[in-house]
Every structure is written in structure tokens, then in C-alpha cells.
Amino acid sequence: MLQWLSSLGNKVDHPMYNVEEARKLLAGLPPDGGKALEEISSWLEGVSATPGFPLADRIGVVKLLDETAQKHEAAVLTDFLRNDKLKEFERLKLWKALLAYWELLSGAYRLCLQELAKAGKPGGPPHPERTILVARALRALANEGKILHLRYLPVKPRIWQELAGLYAQAEKDQVLAEVIKPYPADIFPTNVRQEFLRLLMMDAAVPEGEQLLEIELSARVVARMASGFVIQAQRGEGCHFCFDLARPDRPVRYSAELPASATLRHFGVGRAAAAIQEIVDRHTANPAEPEKRFGDDFSIQDKLVVLKRLLAQWGDAPPKRGGPRVRIDEKIRVSGGFQAAAELVTRVELSGSAELTADQRMKVKQQTGIALQAQEATAAITEWLERDGGAWGMGVDVPRQDELWARIGALIAFQAPGHKSWWLGAIRRMHRDDQERAHAGVEILAKKPLSVYFRGLGEGAERADNWQSSSGSFEFTFVNAIMLGDSPTSGTRHEVLLKRDGFTPGLVYEVMMGEQAPNVRLEELIERGVDYDRVRVTWLKRAA
Numbered sequence: 042m043l044q045w046l047s048s049l050g051n052k053v054d055h056p057m058y059n060v061e062e063a064r065k066l067l068a069g070l071p072p073d074g075g076k077a078l079e080e081i082s083s084w085l086e087g088v089s090a091t092p093g094f095p096l097a098d099r100i101g102v103v104k105l106l107d108e109t110a111q112k113h114e115a116a117v118l119t120d121f122l123r124n125d126k127l128k129e130f131e132r133l134k135l136w137k138a139l140l141a142y143w144e145l146l147s148g149a150y151r152l153c154l155q156e157l158a159k160a161g162k163p164g165g166p167p168h169p170e171r172t173i174l175v176a177r178a179l180r181a182l183a184n185e186g187k188i189l190h191l192r193y194l195p196v197k198p199r200i201w202q203e204l205a206g207l208y209a210q211a212e213k214d215q216v217l218a219e220v221i222k223p224y225p226a227d228i229f230p231t232n233v234r235q236e237f238l239r240l241l242m243m244d245a246a247v248p249e250g251e252q253l254l255e256i257e258l259s260a261r262v263v264a265r266m267a268s269g270f271v272i273q274a275q276r277g278e279g280c281h282f283c284f285d286l287a288r289p290d291r292p293v294r295y296s297a298e299l300p301a302s303a304t305l306r307h308f309g310v311g312r313a314a315a316a317i318q319e320i321v322d323r324h325t326a327n328p329a330e331p332e333k334r335f336g337d338d339f340s341i342q343d344k345l346v347v348l349k350r351l352l353a354q355w356g357d358a359p360p361k362r363g364g365p366r367v368r369i370d371e372k373i374r375v376s377g378g379f380q381a382a383a384e385l386v387t388r389v390e391l392s393g394s395a396e397l398t399a400d401q402r403m404k405v406k407q408q409t410g411i412a413l414q415a416q417e418a419t420a421a422i423t424e425w426l427e428r429d430g431g432a433w434g435m436g437v438d439v440p441r442q443d444e445l446w447a448r449i450g451a452l453i454a455f456q457a458p459g460h461k462s463w464w465l466g467a468i469r470r471m472h473r474d475d476q477e478r479a480h481a482g483v484e485i486l487a488k489k490p491l492s493v494y495f496r497g498l499g500e501g502a503e504r505a506d507n508w509q510s511s512s513g514s515f516e517f518t519f520v521n522a523i524m525l526g527d528s529p530t531s532g533t534r535h536e537v538l539l540k541r542d543g544f545t546p547g548l549v550y551e552v553m554m555g556e557q558a559p560n561v562r563l564e565e566l567i568e569r570g571v572d573y574d575r576v577r578v579t580w581l582k583r584a585a
Contacts, residue, residue, distance in 0.1 A: 053098070055091040057084060060101040067109050074116035078138050081110045085145040089152050096156050100170060103149045107177065108224065114142060121191070122253055123338075129445055140188045147181035150174055151203065172216045175207055176223040176236045182207075183239035190248040190256050193471040193479070196240070196291065205289035208237045209304075235267035241292050241308060242270060245282045246354045249470045250482075251347075252450040252571065254339075258347045261335045262317075269313025272306055279314060280307035281357055294359075310355040321348050325565070328546055342544065346569050366429040366436065373427045373437070374456040377446050379540055379573045381420030382454040383521050385463040388492040389554045420454070427457075428480075435466075439479040447481065450570040452538070455483075465490045465523065465538075467570060486538075486575075489526030494519055495550035495561065520550065535578050536567065544574040549581070559583055 057063035066084075070077040088094070088102055120127070121135040154175065157168050182204050186196045211217050211233045220230045242263045248256050271279055282292045287304035295307065310317075324332055324341055332341050353359055376385055426438040439447045447453075449471055454463045470482035497518030523538040544566045552558045560581040568575040 053091060053093045053095070055087060055094070057088055057102050058094075059098045060105055063102045063105050067105070070109070070113075074113045074120065075135055075138055077113040078110060078117050078142050081106055081113065082138070082142045082145050085142075085149050089145070089149045096153070096160055099156065100153050100174070103146075103153060104177075106149075107146055107181075110142065110146075111224075111226070114139065118257070119338075122257055136188065136192055140185065143181050143185035143188060147178055147185055147203065150178035150181060151207075154178065154207075167214070167216075171214075172211075172219050172221055172233060173223050175211055175216070175233055176221055176231065179204065179207055179233065179236035180223065180239065183236070183243070186240040187243060187256065187260050190243065190251075191253055192473065193249055194473055194477075196244065198290070200240070201289035201291065204237060204240060205284075205286045208233070209286045211237075229265075229268075231267070234272060235270070238267055238270045238272060238308060239263055241272075241282070241284055242267070242310075242355070245292055245294075245309075246351055247359075247470075249472055250449065251350075252448065254343070255347050255350070255449070258335060258339055258343065259351060262347065262351060265334055266313040266316060269311050269316055270308065271311030272308035274303075274306060276307040279311040280309040281355065282308050284308065310352075314352060314355070317348050317352055321345060321352070342566050343569060346566060364431045364433065366431045366434070369427045369430050369435070371427055371458050372424045373458065374422050375425045375443075376420040376422045376454050377443070377451055378420075378571075379452050379523075379538065382452055382463075382465055382490075382538075383492045383523060384420050385454040386465060386490040386492050386523065387462065389494075425455075433485045434469075435483050435485070437481050437483055439471075439481050441478075444479050446571075447479070448571065450568075452570055452573050453483065462489070464488050465525070487523075487525040491524040491526060491554075493522055493524055494553045495522050496520075496553055497548070497550055522550075535564075535580065537561070537576055537578055539574045539576055541569065541572045541574055544576050551583070557583070 052058045085106055117135050182200050186200055189196055217234045218232050222230050246259050281295055283295050283305055284292045285305050335344055428436045449468055451468045453466050456463050465486045466483040467486055468481045469484045472480055525536045548563045550561050552561055560583050562579045563576050564579055565577040567577055
């Protein structure tokens with residue numbers, strides 16, 4: 042430190058006074074991703090707060106810090122999203138590190154742009170990196186918004202204001218469509234318009250109704266498909282949303298009552314809808330075909346679920362609440378997860394179980410988690426406060442001790458006051474209030490669900506009754522399923538719940554609930570929850 046002070050001379054009063062010195066200091070970053078990201082954030086804060094930086098040096102150092110942080114930010118985000126061993130305080134620490142980094146980075150780029158504007162001469166040529174700096178600032182703001190979504194917090198008003206300011210200036214400078222590659226590692230070119238639309242399209246997808254991994258996957262879809270999105274001053278085809286540059290706030294869906302304004306911008310999925318639908322159609326018909334887009338860390342079924350949801354949310358007829366709600370303010374008994382639900386809802390005991398050997402009974406227990414003999418449910422039961430409710434939905438307060446498992450896509454069995462039977466629901470929306478207390482919206486999936494057993498069948502030589510072992514006994518695959526009973530739609534319901542990753546298209550099962558019970562064929566994955574798959578099925582007559 043003393044050596045650095047003695048050699049300071051006329052240099053700016055900061056250790057990273059130019060790119061060369063910054064690169065030397067960054068060579069000593071800790072190997073831990075979280076600690077490295079925190080250190081880079083500290084450097085960003087210092088570089089932004091230090092006056093007197095030559096413009097070229099400040100821009101160069103900020104860009105280097107940004108590019109150096111990318112692998113560390115990706116590692117921290119992956120840990121936050123996928124490390125199930127983290128304690129809640131550890132996960133919260135990672136989230137805070139991510140949020141601080143993106144906030145400091147967007148602020149650093151805005152400072153560079155402000156200084157660049159002051160240094161420019163009226164009528165002179167624009168700075169060669171101006172558009173790239175705008176794009177990087179917009180992307181940092183979009184990522185800051187995404188990190189807030191990952192804790193079900195609203196995007197801060199400041200972020201909408203800064204997005205609007207950057208876009209309005211770029212519109213004035215006529216650089217919206219300038220083709221650029223903001224980062225050396227970017228595979229595809231982009232422009233300011235596409236970068237601006239990232240957060241708007243993520244927010245229009247209603248992230249408070251997505252699981253954390255779905256929020257991340259949706260963000261990747263937005264980034265990849267952004268060239269097909271549309272934004273314009275007049276409403277056009279595919280422009281179902283609006284954003285006012287003069288009064289920036291969360292985007293709203295267009296309605297005829299919306300007052301006209303010269304600063305109102307209409308945006309939407311545009312021609313990207315056809316491209317997304319083509320992906321869905323191709324992989325629905327050929328589920329084994331690989332799909333490299335959007336990352337190898339998501340399965341094709343995960344991608345299909347999210348792509349279908351995005352098309353619905355961005356379309357002209359998005360899903361809506363089923364009916365009005367009334368104030369309730371009563372306690373309900375709740376238990377979370379597929380296993381608990383399978384124990385608590387009405388159960389149909391295994392037909393023909395008396396004919397099974399002890400080994401087969403053990404296999405059923407191992408494969409389904411539930412013994413054949415009647416037994417008391419072992420599921421943990423807690424109490425939640427139901428704030429309001431309707432025929433097929435309710436709003437609840439989530440106790441802090443349940444926040445670890447109570448998240449978007451979590452399955453719950455619940456028992457309303459005065460009811461003996463257990464109903465089935467899924468958490469669809471979450472938000473946090475000013476005290477960061479969690480509140481959830483629950484869709485009621487079924488009021489008369491049935492927990493049953495399926496026994497695996499094949500086709501022809503692959504049928505289960507041909508799977509004879511060397512000992513002369515038969516080998517069967519047993520699956521616990523929950524049949525969804527009555528629903529908001531009329532007619533027979535062709536949906537069941539299986540344990541997550543239990544869906545294989547075309548697989549046929551024998552439903553073990555009586556001599557005349559049908560077989561069932563798995564057709565389509567409708568939804569993938571935290572620990573369950575919601576599947577459309579076809580009921581088949583059992584062969585004589």
C-alpha cells in the first residue's frame with residue numbers, strides 16, 4: 042500500500058486507476074464465487090465513487106470488472122437456484138450478493154454514460170462505445186429486476202425509471218436498432234431495443250406465478266427470442282402490453298380505457314410467438330429430439346412447460362382468476378408435498394393386494410413410499426391463515442417456518458374448517474410485503490382427489506405381464522398417483538398427478554382399483570411442480 046501511495050503522482054486516487062492495474066488486482070480474487078462477486082462489487086462501488094477518473098479509464102475498468110464477474114455471477118446464481126443443501130440464511134446471502142452486484146454495475150454504466158454525455162461536443166461524432174454502454178446498462182438493470190423476481194419482490198420504481206430514461210435517450214439518438222455485440226462472449230448480436238425489452242417481457246410473463254427455475258428459464262427464453270419481439274408507438278399485432286416512458290412503472294396489459302399518450306410504447310411477443318410455437322410443436326411430436334437452446338441444464342419437458350406458459354401469458358387471452366373472492370380470515374390445516382398429499386387425500390387400497398408376495402409388497406413400499414396396510418398418515422401438518430377464497434382459489438399467509446418449502450409449484454393438501462376430507466391445491470403466486478412476509482395464491486386442483494396405485498404395463502412383448510423373472514415370478518413397476526376429481530370444467534377429467542419426473546409419454550399403466558377399472562396411458566405433461574408432474578391421460582378399456 043505504501044509503495045502504491047509513493048508512486049501515485051498525478052494518478053486518480055484509486056488502486057484501479059487504469060485497466061492494467063485493475064487486471065493485476067483482479068488476478069488475486071478468491072476462488073469462492075460468492076466472495077469473488079462481493080469483492081468485485083466492492084471495486085465497482087469504489088470506482089464509481091472516486092472522482093477524477095479519465096473517461097477512457099473509468100469505462101475500461103468498469104467493463105473489465107463486468108466481464109471478470111460473469112463466471113462468478115453465474116456460479117452464485119446456480120448455487121442459489123439449485124443447491125438444495127443451502128440453509129435459508131445462506132441462500133439469502135447469495136441473493137443479496139447478486140442483487141448488490143447488478144445494482145452497482147448498472148449504476149457504474151450510467152455514470153460512464155453521464156460523463157460521456159458531458160464530454161461530448163455539440164454536433165460532434167458519438168463516442169464509439171456509447172451504444173454498447175447503453176446495452177450493458179440495460180442488461181444490468183434487467184438482471185437486477187430478475188434477481189428481485191427470484192425473491193418475489195416487485196421491481197423497484199428506480200429500475201423502471203432508469204430503463205425509461207436510457208431507452209428514451211437512445212430513441213432520441215436514433216440508435217435503437219444499431220446491431221452490436223455488447224460482450225465478447227455473446228453468440229448472437231443484439232440492439233438497444235432488444236435489451237430494453239428483456240425486463241419488460243419477463244415482467245409481462247407474471248413471474249410471481251413462476252417457480253424460481255422457471256423464472257431463470259423464462260429469462261433465457263426472453264434473451265434468445267428477443268429479436269422477434271416488437272415495440273412501437275402505435276398498437277399493432279402481438280402488442281398486448283404498454284409502458285409509458287414519461288410515467289415509468291410496471292408494464293400493463295393494453296385496454297381500451299388506457300389514455301393515449303405520445304410517450305406510451307406498445308410491446309409484445311410479435312413474430313417470436315410463431316417461433317416458440319414451432320419449438321413446442323416439434324418437441325411435443327418428437328420428445329426425444331434434443332433441444333440445445335435455453336441451456337443443457339433444463340430438460341426438454343421443463344422447456345416445453347415454460348414455453349407453453351409464456352405463450353399463454355403473452356397471448357391475447359391469458360389465464361385469469363376463476364371467480365370472485367370473499368374475505369375469510371380463518372385457519373386451515375396444511376401439509377406440503379406429493380408424498381403428504383398421497384397419504385392424506387382419500388386413498389383407494391391396492392386391488393388384489395392379498396395376492397402379492399411379501400417381496401412385491403416391499404417393492405410397492407419402496408417405489409411409492411406408501412405401505413399397503415392401512416396406517417395413520419405420517420405427514421407433517423401445520424396451520425395457515427386463509428385470508429380470502431373463492432370456488433377454486435384462495436389467498437393465504439405463509440408462516441416463516443414453512444417458507445423453505447412453500448413456493449411456487451408446491452403441492453399442498455389442506456383441510457378447511459368443518460371439513461373432514463382433504464382437498465388438493467398448488468401454490469400459483471407469491472409476493473412479499475414491506476416486512477418481507479410471504480403471501481401466496483393457491484389454485485384448488487381438486488376437491489375429491491383419489492390416491493391410487495398404478496402398475497406398469499408395456500406393449501406386446503413389453504407388457505408387464507410378460508416380464509417374468511428367472512424365479513418364475515413377475516416383475517412390476519408400481520407408481521402412486523393422485524387422480525384429480527371434480528374441477529372447474531365439466532365432464533370427465535383426464536388428469537393425474539405423479540411424482541416429479543414420473544412422466545414418460547405413451548407409457549401405459551393398469552389402475553389397481555377394482556376388476557373393471559380401466560388402464561391409463563400418459564399423454565402430455567401439463568405442468569411440472571416442485572415434486573409432482575401434472576399429466577393429461579387417456580383412459581383405456583382393459584382387455585378381457
